[in-house]
Amino acid sequence: MTAASYFTGSDEAGSAATLKDDERRERLAIAGLSLPALLLVAVCLIIPVGSLLALSFIGAQGNLSLENYQRLIDNKAYLAIFLTTFEISAVITLICMLLGYPLAYFITLLPPRAVGFAMLAIILPFWTSLLVRTYAWMVLLQKQGLVNSTLLKLGVIDEPIALLHNYAGTVIGMSHIMLPFLVLPLYGAMKAIDHDLIRAAANLGAGPIVRFWTVSFPLSLPGLGAGALIVFVLSLGFYVTPALLGGGKVTMVAMRIQKSVALYPNWGAASALAVVLLVVTALVLLLGLWIWRRNRGNRPVMS
Amino acid sequence: MIRWLTSPAWDQVAHYRRLWLYAIAILVMIILVAPTLIVIPMSFSDSKYLTFPPTGWSLGWYRTFFESSTWLMATKTSLLVAVFTVLVATPLGTLAAYAIHESRLAAMSGVHAVLLSPMMVPVIMVAIGLYFIYARLELLNTKLGLVLAHAMLAIPLVVITVLAGLKTYDMNQERVARSLGAPRWLAFWTVTLPQIRPAILNAVLLSFLTSLDEVNVALFISGGENSTVTRVMFNSLRDEIDPLITVVSTCLVLVSVTIVLVVQLANRKSHQ
Numbered sequence: 001m002t003a004a005s006y007f008t009g010s011d012e013a014g015s016a017a018t019l020k021d022d023e024r025r026e027r028l029a030i031a032g033l034s035l036p037a038l039l040l041v042a043v044c045l046i047i048p049v050g051s052l053l054a055l056s057f058i059g060a061q062g063n064l065s066l067e068n069y070q071r072l073i074d075n076k077a078y079l080a081i082f083l084t085t086f087e088i089s090a091v092i093t094l095i096c097m098l099l100g101y102p103l104a105y106f107i108t109l110l111p112p113r114a115v116g117f118a119m120l121a122i123i124l125p126f127w128t129s130l131l132v133r134t135y136a137w138m139v140l141l142q143k144q145g146l147v148n149s150t151l152l153k154l155g156v157i158d159e160p161i162a163l164l165h166n167y168a169g170t171v172i173g174m175s176h177i178m179l180p181f182l183v184l185p186l187y188g189a190m191k192a193i194d195h196d197l198i199r200a201a202a203n204l205g206a207g208p209i210v211r212f213w214t215v216s217f218p219l220s221l222p223g224l225g226a227g228a229l230i231v232f233v234l235s236l237g238f239y240v241t242p243a244l245l246g247g248g249k250v251t252m253v254a255m256r257i258q259k260s261v262a263l264y265p266n267w268g269a270a271s272a273l274a275v276v277l278l279v280v281t282a283l284v285l286l287l288g289l290w291i292w293r294r295n296r297g298n299r300p301v302m303s
Numbered sequence: 304m305i306r307w308l309t310s311p312a313w314d315q316v317a318h319y320r321r322l323w324l325y326a327i328a329i330l331v332m333i334i335l336v337a338p339t340l341i342v343i344p345m346s347f348s349d350s351k352y353l354t355f356p357p358t359g360w361s362l363g364w365y366r367t368f369f370e371s372s373t374w375l376m377a378t379k380t381s382l383l384v385a386v387f388t389v390l391v392a393t394p395l396g397t398l399a400a401y402a403i404h405e406s407r408l409a410a411m412s413g414v415h416a417v418l419l420s421p422m423m424v425p426v427i428m429v430a431i432g433l434y435f436i437y438a439r440l441e442l443l444n445t446k447l448g449l450v451l452a453h454a455m456l457a458i459p460l461v462v463i464t465v466l467a468g469l470k471t472y473d474m475n476q477e478r479v480a481r482s483l484g485a486p487r488w489l490a491f492w493t494v495t496l497p498q499i500r501p502a503i504l505n506a507v508l509l510s511f512l513t514s515l516d517e518v519n520v521a522l523f524i525s526g527g528e529n530s531t532v533t534r535v536m537f538n539s540l541r542d543e544i545d546p547l548i549t550v551v552s553t554c555l556v557l558v559s560v561t562i563v564l565v566v567q568l569a570n571r572k573s574h575q
Binding site: 128 | 329414
């Protein structure tokens, strides 16, 4: 026991070395407390993902081959699926930025008491079942749904438009699900802006628009970038919402993976697609990290 | 109110000059919250058709729900799995967070990254990977398989929450207890744990919710009498929409609202 040997500390000469040894042993023992969690992640994540990686390099005859990846390149259908996935994810990210920016800015302007309530409007949907929210959009977007009937009443449209089981439905539903992921980091960045900088700019004669574009907006960019990155990456791998709101007209990578496993049992194709999805996700995240690091290094010191 | 409207905000613009921004933001907030709440009145509708707002009111769908063995069985599975997910993920994640916080070994940043990785891997890949492995381990369609998978997905959440709790706590208190002769586990249990209780409570509630709402993985690895509510719901939404879904949705929304409110209140209390 460390405490005990510390207090007795009989042999003076060896005590320094013993202490150091004890400390190292203790650090290892504490580190060992993370082993059960690591074991769980290894069994339920690393081994499954590793197996898929291995499977993707095994051909139809059970030999080592690149044919699963070759097929992804040869078959133009796969390229189209990847392009659709990228396009939908980009559109959703853009919509979330356009809706999320005013919302996050609005919350920074509220008196402290009201901030908690406004945050509830973001956290509540964030923690509500994805399926429930997808289902709610199925009800709202149907032909006789609230969205169509409101638009009819307002005279924007003459007859109900198809908003469900197509591209529009997928984008609307997914944007709603992703919005909190963008607002939370963005609000964090905006809240951290030093108010004295704005005051200084105002004192020097900059008007509200100039102040926004030259001071507030650049300082909120790291938060906007982080949020946009999360939204984009999560959208790339989305399955449930496009499967239900797309009505078979929209095929994203994750839906194709599900089909390869559940319909044909073709593990080679499914695992190769999953590996490509993982690599693309990792590359996008690394790119984001790289840009963030570079900008942090270049930014003039403000404090 | 008028004084607030004419006073400048932090960006030196008076509030009344920006009512257009407030209008947009409030509209976005309504769009965010309303769709989750409309399922509640819909569950009390007397109509077979999913219209909003409902034309008449009844408790019929609730009665049908409690008479449906499929939904009752799924509810039991989901609740049991969520409780056991909490029982596995919370202690494992808390121990790991303590290790990351206290052991100053260089390798711990790697451990931290590995424990957060379930959030990084596309969930569809996790789902089919587990499906592949579980088929060999005979864990498909079992509650044990679901609990292990959900606990793995909840680990990052527990680690993040408990680490945040430990960062606001003064570890010297535990050191004092140990220097007075308490073994480390006793010092942790009696001194540290009571003080990071809000963080642990957050971890418990949020891992419960993670498991209850999880759908991607459950779609692949649960089935038969061990189907989760989310799996039954997904299949029903894909085939023909069963009005019972409004009842299930209402229950899920109410659980989420309760948990989020408890977490927010607990956080506010611990900040004071």
